[in-house]
Amino acid sequence: MPTRSPAGGATRAPGTVGIRVEGIERDFEGFKALGGIDLAIQPGELVALLGPSGSGKTTLLRIIAGLEFATAGSVFFGTEDATHLSVQERRVGFVFQHYALFKHLTVADNIAYGLSVRPRGERPSKAAIKRRVEELIDLVQLNELGGRYPAQLSGGQRQRVALARALAVEPRVLLLDEPFGALDAKVRKDLRRWLRDIHERTGHTTVFVTHDQDEALELADRVAILSKGVLEQVGTPDDIYENPASPFVLSFLGDTVALPVEVRAGRVLLAGDVLDVAPAAGTTDGRHTIYLRPNELALSAPGAGIPGIVVSLRRTVNGRRAEVRVAFSDALIEVEVPTDYPLNVSDRVGLKLQKARLFPA
């Protein structure tokens, strides 16, 4: 049994271990879902696997859990090679997107399930199971609901039950597959904070899959971004947001503006005009693209920055969005404009780049 901290009766998971996957590949009848993934997760760390649908993030999580097997590569739990262990032997806590609660069992029985199916020798006594269930119900804040059936709970409550059920077996690692994917926006935000809180109290090594950038950045210690079965970048939220390793990471983490440019002899040219951007040392000559966030573009009076002309203006939740056609180029750029900034369609403006990332086209 885990040791209990005096406050709140919360558990600290001493048995939790780090996860290391090495060269994980997965083929689905000729289609490569995962092409050689290497990733090391520290004990107690909260890591998000982020990627668009079809990027292989769920497959990777399921391979770690033992619900699917890799075509090649190894999975380590701590120092133990878990590659060939069955799901049951891996002792992972797994939370499914659609809860996968047992509908015919009450909340309490759902949580107790993992303990009550243990072989007779290892099974805690009825009273011990009951105590543990009560502790967990308390931990996930579902007091008074132990006697309910899953159908009588809201989506958010069901996902809490699912997490409590996964924690009941004292898993070595906690794996969550799009845990908030089926919930509405408000509940999502609440549960995010709540999961972070639970993680801080229990200290399990946690990996969760999400396609929601906000969720990954806000929740995780580190984010691993996947695309088409390949790891694009792994890093802290600040790191991947500020220093994206590829245009994909950049555009996946938020709106981007792309400007096709040419690099010639250490200078960046946009339709023949030299831009006030210094390319990194060693940038080869040729066609490149400048990427930046809409908020890294500032509108100014014509004459400063890149000349352009306002094509359209739209109201948005935060202010206004202007579509600006860059002079001598067909590129259309969307710029956020404060509501009080005087601007009309077909005004001439200048665009200043406050930050620019250059990637080969």
Add this chain to the structure above:
Amino acid sequence: MSIAPTSSSSSVSPGPGRGRRRGGPFSRFPAPSVIPGFGISFGYTILYLSIIVLIPLGGLVLRASGIGLSGLWAVASDQRVAAALRLSFGTSFIAAIVGSVFGLLIAWVLTRYRFPGRRLIDAAVDLPFALPTAVAGIALSAIYAQNGLIGSLFAPYGIRIAYTPIGIFIALVFITIPFTVRTVQPLIAEIDRELEEASATLGARRGQTIWRVLLPPLIPAILTGFALAFARAVGEYGSVIFIAGNLPYVSEIAPLLIVIKLEEFDYTGATAIATIMLTISFSVLLIINLIQAWSRKRFGYV
């Protein structure tokens, strides 16, 4: 099991068939709504049920009531009648149980696995529905008779199948196969893979997953199949009389006894047996329905 009313903001959906029931008895009828036609469709339902089911059965009870309750009891306690009733309901009950177990197994195999010939076997399940029961009776008695293909295997050990209650049981199992298979099949098809995976990640072995996670939600459907099979078996006549041998006190089923009474122009006796069968069948179905309602509440929450 208690379902306490909730004070939290959780969405509690009422279970199936648990509509609002407030006010007087008429408030249970739906108020006028955008879906029209309640009046006429309800009226037609009642008329149809009356002509086809209720009036004939009422006439039967009326006819039998000529002899009074004591007369009915006298018929029921007649040795030959009692033996026939016991046989009919007993074999039907056992056949329905056995049918439920193996029906579940067949449905499981047909739904969960893909193998060559699956569609053929699936179609074969319906054969007992499609066959005239007499065909089934002749086919079964030919095979299970002492000189038949299977009957001859048992004959050396002194076990007779055809022309004994065992034969009746086999005929009843045969004709009730489709009920149990077809009622559970759609539910097995709907089993969520994630439930099995969740169970496995929690450390449950395969058998525990089947027994504790997959089977309980099937119970209401299994009971439905059981009830249908039982009802069908009690009423079965055609296939049974060929294989039963129809020895009074031994292998004579109650429906046959009704026919015999009719042939003897003992109309009151025939209707009396019929009324007794009606009463028992109705009670059994009622009990099964109650169990089902309970199990639905217990296992059937979706």
